[in-house]
Amino acid sequence: xxxxxxxETLSIxxxxxxxIEAYLAQPLDEDRVGAVVVIHHMPGYDSWSKEVTRTFAAxxxxxxxxxxxxxxxxxxxxxxxxxxxxxxxxxxxxxxxGDVGGAAAHLRxxxxxxxxxxxxxxxxxxxxxxxxxxxxxxxxxxxxYGAFIVGDPPEGMPHKATSLLHLAPQLxxxxxxxxxxxxKFPSPEQxxxxxxxxxxxxxxxxxxxxxxxxxAFFSPDRPSFRHEAAKEGWEEIWEFYGRLxxxxxx
Amino acid sequence: MxxxxxxxxxxxxxxxxxxxxxxxxxxxVYFDHPVHASAEHTLNLDFLNPALGPGARVALELNADSALxxxxxxxxxxxxxxxxxxxxxxxxxxISV
Numbered sequence: 135x136x137x138x139x140x141x142e143t144l145s146i147x148x149x150x151x152x153x154i155e156a157y158l159a160q161p162l163d164e165d166r167v168g169a170v171v172v173i174h175h176m177p178g179y180d181s182w183s184k185e186v187t188r189t190f191a192a193x194x195x196x197x198x199x200x201x202x203x204x205x206x207x208x209x210x211x212x213x214x215x216x217x218x219x220x221x222x223x224x225x226x227x228x229x230x231x232g233d234v235g236g237a238a239a240h241l242r243x244x245x246x247x248x249x250x251x252x253x254x255x256x257x258x259x260x261x262x263x264x265x266x267x268x269x270x271x272x273x274x275x276x277x278x279y280g281a282f283i284v285g286d287p288p289e290g291m292p293h294k295a296t297s298l299l300h301l302a303p304q305l306x307x308x309x310x311x312x313x314x315x316x317x318k319f320p321s322p323e324q325x326x327x328x329x330x331x332x333x334x335x336x337x338x339x340x341x342x343x344x345x346x347x348x349x350a351f352f353s354p355d356r357p358s359f360r361h362e363a364a365k366e367g368w369e370e371i372w373e374f375y376g377r378l379x380x381x382x383x384x
Numbered sequence: 385m386x387x388x389x390x391x392x393x394x395x396x397x398x399x400x401x402x403x404x405x406x407x408x409x410x411x412x413v414y415f416d417h418p419v420h421a422s423a424e425h426t427l428n429l430d431f432l433n434p435a436l437g438p439g440a441r442v443a444l445e446l447n448a449d450s451a452l453x454x455x456x457x458x459x460x461x462x463x464x465x466x467x468x469x470x471x472x473x474x475x476x477x478x479i480s481v
Binding site for chain 1: 389
């Protein structure tokens with residue numbers, strides 16, 4: 135496999151048919167390959183999110199990162215867009231599902247697609263990855279330290295990011311969960327509740343919790359970066375997607 | 385962690401952003417990941433005018449000690465000027481970004 139890729143910004147149909155910005159990276163190999171929707175973290179559709187998207191392409195996957203803030207702040211810098219969305223109260227779950235569904239459909243329409251699509255999300259995107267896996271016909275979902283899959287935000291705050299546990303029985307695909315033992319959102323106790331729920335319903339899943347790591351341990355540009363956890367986490371991702379997304383497919 | 389903990393409030397004043405001065409109408413206050421500061425979490429302040437678009441923004445990311453010192457300094461200066469006012473907190477909201 136070569137690691138040559140092409141990456142570009144384009145417009146795709148998101149929730150409700152809205153045209154939204156997205157960043158597509160694809161390997162230049164001509165084989166049919168699996169695809170990944172990359173859900174960006176709370177700081178937005180930023181350079182790191184695009185770097186992650188390119189990383190998937192360099193490892194042989196079609197990868198597409200929709201800009202979840204497209205409608206709220208078209209053309210704005212990622213940090214200004216994130217601030218505008220935060221001030222408005224965030225991304226509605228229904229819209230998120232529509233945007234991820236649109237990204238998955240776009241990936242499946244590409245000539246190099248083998249028809250299989252996974253999803254991955256970091257931080258708030260980790261919760262949204264689980265939400266997508268419960269709402270859309272996807273083939274694999276990776277949840278990186280997603281908060282409020284279990285438990286609601288602290289009392290006294292009007293809910294938008296509510297618990298997703300009630301959706302767990304609708305899970306469409308295997309889940310890989312990657313967490314930090316020192317994280318508070320989600321706490322190890324919340325991860326244990328999710329693990330028990332998925333186990334009780336016989337779901338196909340595997341969780342890894344890394345010691346000496348908290349939230350955002352994958353982010354190399356932040357003090358929270360933990361080399362060992364990130365290295366092992368990436369290895370788990372390649373094994374997981376390699377098993378579930380690879381192959382000639384449709 | 386993503387704390388999701390955010391307060392928003394309406395303001396009257398002006399700020400100087402990337403394109404010069406503009407009227408500030410709104411602010412967000414949150415303790416969460418910074419974009420630029422070298423810390424896992426900072427007290428972040430966004431001074432905004434949504435009517436002018438997302439670029440109408442003055443942003444600050446302060447470590448917790450700095451933020452508390454700033455808040456104390458604001459109170460001290462206003463009190464010395466005979467201005468105490470109503471310090472009732474604004475509504476807090478969670479977000480799902």
